[in-house]
Amino acid sequence: MVNYRFYPSLLNTFSRYLTGGNLSIQQLIDSINRVPTPTTAAQERGTSFEEAVIKGTDEERFNPDILKKVRKLLPRPIVDTQVFCQWQIDDVLFYGYVDLIGSFKAVDLKTTGSYQPGRFVNNHQNLYLHALKRKGIKLMEYVITDFSDVYVESYSLTHPIEKQLEEIRLFKAFLEEHRALISDKKIFVQPGEDADPGRRRG
Numbered sequence: 003m004v005n006y007r008f009y010p011s012l013l014n015t016f017s018r019y020l021t022g023g024n025l026s027i028q029q030l031i032d033s034i035n036r037v038p039t040p041t042t043a044a045q046e047r048g049t050s051f052e053e054a055v056i057k058g059t060d061e062e063r064f065n066p067d068i069l070k071k072v073r074k075l076l077p078r079p080i081v082d083t084q085v086f087c088q089w090q091i092d093d094v095l096f097y098g099y100v101d102l103i104g105s106f107k108a109v110d111l112k113t114t115g116s117y118q119p120g121r122f123v124n125n126h127q128n129l130y131l132h133a134l135k136r137k138g139i140k141l142m143e144y145v146i147t148d149f150s151d152v153y154v155e156s157y158s159l160t161h162p163i164e165k166q167l168e169e170i171r172l173f174k175a176f177l178e179e180h181r182a183l184i185s186d187k188k189i190f191v192q193p194g195e196d197a198d199p200g201r202r203r204g
Contacts, residue, residue: 004197005093006174007188010126013166016173017124027180034177035185048113051147052101055111056083064149071152072111075145077104087133088199094170095191097199100130107141108134117148122155124165131159 015033019025032039053059055072081103088097100108108130112122122128122144131142144155177184184190191197 003093004090004095004191006177006190007095007097007197007199008170008173009096009098009199010129011098013126013169013173016176017126017169020169020172031180031183034189035183044113044115051113052111056102068147068149068152072145072147075143075152075154076102076109077107080104085134087130089129089133091129091167091170094174095197095199096126096129096133096170098127098130100127100134103134103137103139106138107143108139109143109145112144112146114146114148117146117151117153119153120155121146123157126166126169128157128161128163129166131157131161132163135159 012033015025015030017023019027019030050060051064054061054064055069055076061069083102085100085103085108086097087100088095090096101110102108110127110130114121125144127144128142131139140159142157146153146155177189181190188199
């Protein structure tokens with residue numbers, strides 16, 4: 003039985019809270035409740051970069067060498083883009099969208115102001131790999147740019163996910179402790195309700 007629905011950006015925010023990542027309880031609860039926040043210039047640039055790489059939209063905004071490097075790292079052929087994934091972990095339905103998949107690997111494009119190796123080693127998006135296993139996906143890759151160079155992190159099905167699973171357990175406990183403050187109705191699955199998040203972007 004599914005009692006909760008979680009998506010990776012929310013779990014990554016909770017992970018940042020757990021590790022003292024300059025996030026208050028109120029800010030975390032606002033994230034859980036999807037309180038709107040203004041899009042930052044960095045977020046807008048990241049979204050535009052993805053569009054430029056995948057669709058060729060407004061390519062002129064970006065360094066052509068960086069675009070070329072990133073495109074060389076994408077799977078050939080690209081089987082699908084913005085791929086909906088879900089995976090049941092105990093009583094949690096984990097769901098979200100990965101940028102694109104090939105025949106054996108999934109790729110998520112990332113932009114950053116500064117890059118440190120191993121940045122995504124414990125990212126909750128790594129769980130997409132397990133959600134996509136039945137599609138033949140064996141590798142989760144992050145193709146990352148700081149707009150001066152391009153980096154890759156690759157994780158296989160054998161990569162440990164214990165830290166993410168423990169954080170999911172801790173997040174459930176946090177939600178129950180603060181249940182009265184949670185207004186996003188998608189987080190908790192009500193008795194008799196269909197657990198499927200409805201393929202809306204999470």
